[in-house]
């Protein structure tokens with residue numbers, strides 16, 4: 048199994064964490080690509096994924112791209128029923144929250160983090176306050192939904208961690224970073240759930256390096 052990944056990417060982190068969680072990581076040939084240096088723009092990557100994006104997994108003849116379906120594939124292949132339940136209702140919940148995080152929650156979070164963490168870390172210009180404000184307004188709308196969902200639950204589907212948490216929680220390290228401006232103090236269930244995720248072995252093994260801006264201090 049070949050895994051093309053990047054250490055800063057929440058999309059990659061969620062897949063690598065699943066590989067650790069399922070005990071598959073040792074059998075993986077991992078290619079850590081420097082996206083800023085364009086290492087993903089290669090013929091090898093184009094063959095593995097015509098989008099030339101990470102995460103990408105190659106398992107024999109299967110070329111897997113798009114993080115969320117990749118995670119479900121890995122779980123089903125490993126028979127990880129508790130981590131990725133296959134009954135009809137659970138599958139609906141998993142797919143619903145995955146679709147929601149891509150379209151709403153993590154999109155809003157990403158808009159803010161791009162300005163507050165990514166741009167300063169990679170010398171990409173000054174943060175745009177108007178974009179931060181718009182992103183935060185969006186974030187608050189969806190964070191309230193997640194905060195309610197996590198009321199009385201340790202994880203999104205219930206008491207046990209599932210693949211759903213790895214998908215929705217993928218940018219946890221950035222959201223928790225003080226530089227992010229994400230108002231987690233107003234969403235205490237979300238903050239506690241992020242901390243819970245961070246303490247899982249598979250999650251802590253895949254923590255991104257500290258943002259360059261902080262490392263330079």
Ligand SMILES: N[C@@H](CCC(=O)N[C@@H](CS)C(=O)NCC(=O)O)C(=O)O
Pocket residue numbers: 053056057058059082087099100101102112113114115
């Ligand atoms: N929807 C894709 C997103 C993939 C993606 O955008 N990956 C980024 C890193 S997070 C990437 O490869 N960027 C390099 C580029 O677009 O050139 C997924 O879920 O895997």
